[in-house]
Amino acid sequence: MPELRRITSADVARRAGVSRATVSYVLNATPGQSISPATRDRVLEAASGLGYAPSAAARTLRTGRSDVVLCLLPDWPIGNEVGNLLGNLSTALAREGLTFVAHPGSREDRPIAEIWKAITPAAVLSFTDFSDGETEAMQAAGVALVVALLGRAGRHALELELPQQLTGRRQAEHLTGTGHRSLGYAYPDDPRLRIFADPRLAGVRAAAGGEPVVRTVPLDPVAAAVAVDRWCAEGVTGICAYNDEVALAVLAGARRLGLTAPRDLAVIGVDDIPAARLAVPPLTTVTTDQGALAAHLATTVVAAISGRSAPLLSAADLVRVVIRESA
Amino acid sequence: MPELRRITSADVARRAGVSRATVSYVLNATPGQSISPATRDRVLEAASGLGYAPSAAARTLRTGRSDVVLCLLPDWPIGNEVGNLLGNLSTALAREGLTFVAHPGSREDRPIAEIWKAITPAAVLSFTDFSDGETEAMQAAGVALVVALLGRAGRHALELELPQQLTGRRQAEHLTGTGHRSLGYAYPDDPRLRIFADPRLAGVRAAAGGEPVVRTVPLDPVAAAVAVDRWCAEGVTGICAYNDEVALAVLAGARRLGLTAPRDLAVIGVDDIPAARLAVPPLTTVTTDQGALAAHLATTVVAAISGRSAPLLSAADLVRVVIRESA
């Protein structure tokens, strides 16, 4: 078992027969420094030969900024879509030399400050809002950018708000486009989902002819059946569900009542989870191009870190309806 | 806009009228140092008054170790269950003063070294295996613990291998317990899921009377129907599915053939996703106690970081069958 010691830039310098400064200049390709190709190669070779890995801690300490982008996850269960978004975001940021990490778990477990203090990120993304104090503290500590994706609007551009609204619009448009005049909205049971549900519902409101009949639908066939029963009694013929799971619940509820979609009740979900196409009947739903969304988010982060202004999101093509049989 | 400067321990020391060393001793409650309560209070008060947050980078640089636990996520879509596990893990580690972060995205985007170099974690968890070189490099860089959760066995204790096998066992046991003699295994379409699927299948093999008939089942009703058709022709009456989604596909395939579960074909899934109870018929499935599993993983990490030996996982109660109607 070899004695494992950390390899530092001093080791590389020694091996290459140069100073540590030179090593730094070569490895960072510092502009405005002219180093002879021969020296350069020697340094490069020494570095890779030794397997040199600069200490992120030292670099962060010195520059006051790491290349890590931290995403604070909400404490509700993250589904496929969010997972997908995170993966795409990670890929997109990697292309910019940034390391993406996500912190799951509620803010109650660990005060949010503990987390960014431990990471010293270049940017922090959050689905929910920060308090003013939190934002200030982070910026004081050198965090370049703080972005809230959803929540009450403030000085932040709520980057995810628009796509969510658009999602609702598309649902309502599809239903009204297929002749449904009286819509219902199947709201999720879990209060933590409000920050997603509210903008979606707002989108439905904006696109629907009249005010949709909102009803909370638990992920349970029996409970869902009573919601469906009432909707039908009120003459509602089309349901926009918060997501595919809620849509599946609506479908299950309808089935219990002997109703079939889309004839007795049209249902449209959100997300296009795998179970959607396997449902009875296959679920019509709305999907978001997570890759494009992630690319935009990445651009926003990079722009802000380097002081440039971020481009606007062109949301139009981001969201589209997947037509199957339920609506 | 106030000029925001980072508050350092020197600021606290100045305000409290003591040296930086004293500040450090007080704030870290360093054992073997006797500091008078009066001084202690002055330091504490100064620190909170100024909103002092120790620089993680400096601390990491000095101690050579951060309090961050990094989890490398696989590049396949992470579902609810993994998300759940991560959340629980985060909570469990937070109780130990450790910060949990996850890095999504494939290793191709960013060489794995880039990632831990940017974080300097105390421990690294991964679902897949590391190469020997990677492990060595990490340990050389001061990473205390490297754990692979699944993959080819080596010097690591593959912590997740056992629960996965147990999952398969429970599926097979339930089916044989309800009179099924000839079992099929519905293998996932996505090759990236092998590391999960193989231990589960091994569990089924171990618990089933004979060798199950393995068939790949895509998440598509038509394709699933042909698989089901062949199973039935071979006299298979019970299907263990890789997970609930695959089980849903089997159910959809059976429905296309005019077969109904569980009479013509019993199906059991894994995960108990929300869609499972909403399926037609409601899906019998196997769940893992993610909280308990996360607690064990957290204990393992903490033990290893502090040099103690980790307890063995008592997996018996971890996995249980949720009986509904499909099997």
Next chain:
DNA sequence: CTGTTAGCGCATTCAG
């Protein structure tokens, strides 16, 4: 041009 010296950033910790 090419490369070096020196000091900084911040918390920890040993010897006083």
Next chain:
DNA sequence: CTGAATGCGCTAACAG
């Protein structure tokens, strides 16, 4: 309870 050294990389100022 304090002074001073330490961990590692960056970079302005400077010498050959």
